[in-house]
Amino acid sequence: MKIGAAATTVSCGMSLMLCALMVPGSGEEKTYVVKVKDGVRYVHNIRPALDKPVAGLAFVRKIGKLDSKDPDRQFAAPMSVDEDDAGNLFVLDEKDCCVKKFSAERKLLRRFGRMGQGPGEFEYPMTVGVTAQGHVVVSTMSSTFHVFDGDGTYVDRFNLPPYRGISPAVLGADRIVAYAFKNDGENERDNHVLAIFDFEGKLRREFGEPYLLDTARMTWNANFLSLTVDGEDNIFAAFSSVNRIEKYAQTGELLLSIDRLLPFEVSYRYQKSSMEVGGRAVPYDQPDFTPVSRGIGVDARGRIWVLCFRKAVSRSLKPEDYHPQDYLAFEVYDKEGVLLSRIPFPGEVAKFDNMTMHGNHLFFVDPVEEACVYEYAVVDHND
Helix, strand or coil, rough: CCCCCCCEEEECCCCCCCCCCCCCCCCCCCCCCEECCEEEEEEEEEECCCCCCCCEEEEEEECCCCCCCHHHHHCEEEEEECCCCCCEEHHHHCCCCEEEEEECCCCCCCCCCCCCCCEEEEECEEEEECCCCCCCEEECCCCCEECCCCCCEEEEEECCCCCCEEEEEEECCCCEEEEEECCCCCCCCCCCCCEECCCCEEEEEECCCCCCCCCHHHHHHHHCEEECCCCCEEEEEEEEECCCEEEEECCCCCEEEEEEECCCCCEEEEEEEEEEECECCCCCCCCECCCEEEEEEEEECCCEEEEECCCCCCCCCCHHHCCHHEEEEEEECCCCCCCEEECCCCCCCCCEEEEEEEEEEEEEEEECCCEEEEEEEEECCCC
């Protein structure tokens, strides 16, 4: 199999299981199929189990505004957010090189961090996360992680090998889990997609099988994912270009694997592009993989929320013509991996870079268009 100008495609019907379409003895159409192998529950979802959405999203507020006259509500480029158990919100501003802490009522309490290379200083910050003990962890492009207490006092920092701390999520009080496939390693299943590190930068365990393409570089691009951790330190991953959602124990043991019937085919293409290096244009192959998901979260009831593409994005689509409401929807799964319902993407969000869910609070971060954070509340329709 070669991947270049030609495309590799994965049929939307591909699954670990053959779809049995009838519930035994009931005569009713089955909405999912389950297979248990070696203690792992594999669920193939055919369609939502419920006719009506199990929950919805209620718009709460928009935090920040482009060119806001209120300095407490002004961001240069918000990049990432997280919330602690008291409801305080931490917003990482990439261009301002700081974290802004807001109260549960979204009053600005303080800011901490600054540009530099010393303790509590960072360059090119990428993500912010809050540990179970309320410590704030800021990751940077160079795989350096800075740790602060909840009031912004610098605690420590640690480093990970390059490309081994992508899309991190805090785990418990003193660990992180991150995408860690080694793109310069072997292109095999033992080159795991996830790794757990402690706050000294030491590798604790590696786990998770990659979806393999022709080379390690191609596999590295194909297996990018979104991560979240629930209150019991279970780890959830939604693969960006692979029809796969997985749940792991904190030990790295696979507990649950979910796929679903996609309304489009997934292809792994490369297109020719170039970048300027030393004053000259250097050609390279740009990944152009079909996107499947954009984020994952777990709500207060333990339901899994996956932000999914409901149709393929055309390669000819111009960025200014892309509207997330046309392409995205939330798929809500129960704890057993059964797709309960789909929920439309909220209308207030014009552009966004990433999403975060903490309990029944959901946040979208727009670092460019509006330089703001959109906040939503999960509303159960059965209450």
